[in-house]
Amino acid sequence: MGVRTQIFEVSTLYGAATLAAALDAGQFGREEGTRRVLLVSNNAAIPETAAALTDMTGWARITTRFDRVINWNDTIRPHHPSDWGPADRDAPIWERLLRRYWGLGDGPVELAVESVHAKPASALAKIFGDADVHVYADGLMSYGPTRDRISPETAIRVQRLLHLDLVPGLEPLLLAEHGVPAEVVPGEAFRAVLDEIGAEHVAPGAADDEAADGEAADGEKTGTADDAAGTADGPEAAAPGQVAVLLGQYLAAIDILTPAEEEQLHERMLRGAAAAGFRDVVFKPHPTAPVQYSRALEKAAAEAGVRLTVLDTPMLAETVFEHYRPGLVVGCFSTALMTASAYYGVPIARVGTDLLMQRITPYQNSNRIPLTIVDALVPDLEAQRAGEVVTERADAAARVAPLVRTVGYCMQAKTNPGLRGEAEAWLDAHLDETTWRYFKRARLTALALPGGFASQITRQLPGGGTAMRFARKVRKATLRTNAKR
Numbered sequence: 001m002g003v004r005t006q007i008f009e010v011s012t013l014y015g016a017a018t019l020a021a022a023l024d025a026g027q028f029g030r031e032e033g034t035r036r037v038l039l040v041s042n043n044a045a046i047p048e049t050a051a052a053l054t055d056m057t058g059w060a061r062i063t064t065r066f067d068r069v070i071n072w073n074d075t076i077r078p079h080h081p082s083d084w085g086p087a088d089r090d091a092p093i094w095e096r097l098l099r100r101y102w103g104l105g106d107g108p109v110e111l112a113v114e115s116v117h118a119k120p121a122s123a124l125a126k127i128f129g130d131a132d133v134h135v136y137a138d139g140l141m142s143y144g145p146t147r148d149r150i151s152p153e154t155a156i157r158v159q160r161l162l163h164l165d166l167v168p169g170l171e172p173l174l175l176a177e178h179g180v181p182a183e184v185v186p187g188e189a190f191r192a193v194l195d196e197i198g199a200e201h202v203a204p205g206a207a208d209d210e211a212a213d214g215e216a217a218d219g220e221k222t223g224t225a226d227d228a229a230g231t232a233d234g235p236e237a238a239a240p241g242q243v244a245v246l247l248g249q250y251l252a253a254i255d256i257l258t259p260a261e262e263e264q265l266h267e268r269m270l271r272g273a274a275a276a277g278f279r280d281v282v283f284k285p286h287p288t289a290p291v292q293y294s295r296a297l298e299k300a301a302a303e304a305g306v307r308l309t310v311l312d313t314p315m316l317a318e319t320v321f322e323h324y325r326p327g328l329v330v331g332c333f334s335t336a337l338m339t340a341s342a343y344y345g346v347p348i349a350r351v352g353t354d355l356l357m358q359r360i361t362p363y364q365n366s367n368r369i370p371l372t373i374v375d376a377l378v379p380d381l382e383a384q385r386a387g388e389v390v391t392e393r394a395d396a397a398a399r400v401a402p403l404v405r406t407v408g409y410c411m412q413a414k415t416n417p418g419l420r421g422e423a424e425a426w427l428d429a430h431l432d433e434t435t436w437r438y439f440k441r442a443r444l445t446a447l448a449l450p451g452g453f454a455s456q457i458t459r460q461l462p463g464g465g466t467a468m469r470f471a472r473k474v475r476k477a478t479l480r481t482n483a484k485r
Contacts, residue, residue: 039070117147
């Protein structure tokens with residue numbers, strides 16, 4: 001038997017950092033006698049126009065843990081990583097091809113992938129049909145249910161779910177329907193990797209002492225209103241805790257907000273930070289965000305009298321936290337909010353989750369769980385003008401766990417039938433004006449849950465769900481009949 005090969009599929013630097021931490025903590029066994037391959041996939045809608053993972057600050061540090069780095073996009077070109085997968089009958093051919101093309105030999109293969117239910121992970125699992133599969137989660141989505149059905153042939157090979165303890169004590173729902181055990185990536189190992197990545201960042205002025213006139217080195221632009229109260233040397237010189245960091249997510253890209261609405265969201269973040277007393281604000285845009293976002297913010301900063309720094313260099317939000325030592329991190333429902341709280345002890349605050357709760361569709365949208373967690377746990381900046389270190393609260397997981405499980409059941413009831421009793425009990429006890437935001441009456445009605453139309457009646461009928469569907473059909477038929485009269 002040949003050398004064992006471990007293939008680690010990544011599409012984000014945050015995910016790569018998670019894997020690096022797991023490797024450093026010994027969660028993938030000993031390095032001796034093992035070939036480790038880092039398989040990079042760019043899943044952007046148009047990969048050629050998106051920021052390359054290999055160009056991000058700290059990427060070179062991550063790659064030192066692997067024997068080889070391979071580009072998946074190049075391997076399957078001209079197909080797109082999010083769309084392509086081999087036909088069942090072609091999978092053995094693809095395995096022989098990749099083993100030869102990548103020089104893997106005939107030894108055993110193990111896979112570490114992101115979302116095993118989606119491409120490219122599902123494609124790799126099909127190609128290497130005998131490989132053990134380890135799933136790692138690089139964000140808050142791990143706390144939500146599995147989005148799509150996984151084939152039994154893949155499910156029986158999934159060994160575990162590796163995840164970060166972003167809400168200490170909260171158990172993931174991802175892959176729970178298959179009995180996959182969840183394993184926490186040690187926080188100290190992850191923070192050490194983040195520090196390693198952050199060490200690659202070059203401070204403005206260090207690389208180019210002559211950078212001036214609003215242009216800072218390393219891709220940072222600083223704009224100051226005439227009456228701004230920022231420090232003379234910019235946020236770099238500010239004392240720890242004096243800078244607010246704003247996180248952009250580019251929600252227009254996934255059709256939740258319009259570009260204009262997202263601009264307004266960023267402006268609300270800035271005004272909220274200014275109202276909380278911060279005069280130095282750093283905006284960390286999404287890598288694919290359009291330039292006009294920062295320009296709109298510059299105008300808002302001038303009006304609010306704050307000094308704004310817009311980061312142009314692609315880097316992790318965590319590198320920004322390490323570099324600027326902020327006193328507040330503001331976002332909508334970004335995973336980086338919880339990272340700031342859990343691993344950096346920085347107060348966090350949210351803006352705009354009310355609107356997102358109304359807009360996010362369909363109900364099964366995987367972003368619903370991160371949105372729910374942040375909305376339920378993180379202070380509203382516009383209401384309180386302050387933040388807190390959420391993950392230091394001993395009751396954080398206990399407060400949000402029942403809600404997350406109830407929302408998770410409503411999202412994927414068929415794959416999580418064991419959660420129904422818990423969901424019914426929680427809805428009976430807690431559904432009021434403050435919790436309605438997390439649910440849709442139509443969804444509760446379809447599932448014959450408390451809060452749905454005539455839920456008390458249908459739950460008492462044999463086959464309550466079937467009865468509810470029959471009742472809706474009768475109602476529609478009646479309406480059509482009445483309309484014809």
